[in-house]
Amino acid sequence: MKKYFYTDGTNYFGPFTLEELREKNITRDTKVWFQELDEWKPAGTIPELADIFKFVPPPIENQNSNLNNMENLIYQKPPKKWLLEAILVTLFCCVPFGIAGIVNAAKVEDRFYAGDIEGAYRASSKAKLWTTIGFWIGFTIFVIYLIYFVIAGAVIGYY
Amino acid sequence: MVIIKILKWSIAIIFMIIFSILYRTYNPSENIYFPKCPFRELTGLKCPGCGSQRAVHYLLNFEIYNATKENAILVLSIPYIMIGLVFDLLKRPNERILKWRKRLFGKKVIFIILTIIITFWVLRNII
Numbered sequence: 001m002k003k004y005f006y007t008d009g010t011n012y013f014g015p016f017t018l019e020e021l022r023e024k025n026i027t028r029d030t031k032v033w034f035q036e037l038d039e040w041k042p043a044g045t046i047p048e049l050a051d052i053f054k055f056v057p058p059p060i061e062n063q064n065s066n067l068n069n070m071e072n073l074i075y076q077k078p079p080k081k082w083l084l085e086a087i088l089v090t091l092f093c094c095v096p097f098g099i100a101g102i103v104n105a106a107k108v109e110d111r112f113y114a115g116d117i118e119g120a121y122r123a124s125s126k127a128k129l130w131t132t133i134g135f136w137i138g139f140t141i142f143v144i145y146l147i148y149f150v151i152a153g154a155v156i157g158y159y
Numbered sequence: 160m161v162i163i164k165i166l167k168w169s170i171a172i173i174f175m176i177i178f179s180i181l182y183r184t185y186n187p188s189e190n191i192y193f194p195k196c197p198f199r200e201l202t203g204l205k206c207p208g209c210g211s212q213r214a215v216h217y218l219l220n221f222e223i224y225n226a227t228k229e230n231a232i233l234v235l236s237i238p239y240i241m242i243g244l245v246f247d248l249l250k251r252p253n254e255r256i257l258k259w260r261k262r263l264f265g266k267k268v269i270f271i272i273l274t275i276i277i278t279f280w281v282l283r284n285i286i
Contacts, residue, residue, distance in 0.1 A: 076257070077252060077257065077260075080247070081264075083243065083264060083269060083272075084240045084243045084244065084247070087236055087239075087240065087272065088236075088240065090207060090208060090276060091207060091208045091211050091230070091232065091233045091236060092208055092211050093208065095198065095206050095207055095208060095280075098208075099273070099276070102269060102272065102273055102276075103273070105269055106266050106269040106270060106273075109261075109264075109265055109266040109269065110266045113261075113266075141194045142178075142194065145192060145193060145194045146177070146181075148192060149181075149192040152192060
């Protein structure tokens with residue numbers, strides 16, 4: 001007769017016959033061991049114990065953990081959304097690029113709190129792209145004018 | 160990597176100092192050497208960013224009223240951007256900070272910002 005042991009994580013109990021084990025109120029997550037096993041395994045994964053759980057509904061942990069993740073999102077930091085930089089680009093240089101940045105910043109926020117983390121990161125890199133394009137255009141124009149300013153100043157200074 | 164970071168920041172700070180001295184000393188409206196707004200050159204209409212160079216000139220001279228007359232949303236956006244920077248710099252925000260971050264910089268507020276910018280754009284060309 002095969003003898004089964006089960007554990008609550010600290011102590012183990014047994015040996016039990018299959019009939020005795022049936023009365024111990026173990027769950028699918030309870031770790032059990034018998035001679036053929038190398039290590040403790042959840043009772044739900046062992047075919048010959050499936051009989052015990054015939055009338056127990058399967059766990060709903062998947063949906064639960066998803067729900068927990070959604071709740072946890074509120075307490076996590078979303079990816080960088082480039083909002084401040086995009087506002088500055090809008091006001092100092094390039095309205096279209098700045099607005100594209102701001103719209104993508106809104107998408108980062110929207111997707112992140114809807115649980116679409118990957119989408120949030122995609123929107124984040126788009127926001128970064130538009131904002132940096134705007135920044136470098138503005139910066140280049142500024143430097144060109146700066147050089148022009150210095151040369152013009154030098155020329156005027158000569159005469 | 161650290162050296163590149165220091166280099167980047169020192170270049171940025173040098174440019175910011177040059178920028179500040181230039182814009183503090185010269186008034187862009189009295190000087191032809193400052194960049195012009197391409198949108199205004201082409202259409203004759205003001206864009207949301209028009210007047211920001213003059214506004215910066217007045218801000219650097221602590222003339223907030225004149226700066227507001229040149230570009231009101233630029234002046235208004237400064238405290239908002241400052242707060243945003245503080246929020247971004249916090250490495251390990253707690254729940255309360257994140258809740259406020261979401262309130263102040265969330266999706267709704269971003270759409271309000273967009274609406275303000277576009278309304279400002281339209282209104283400053285009508286009035």
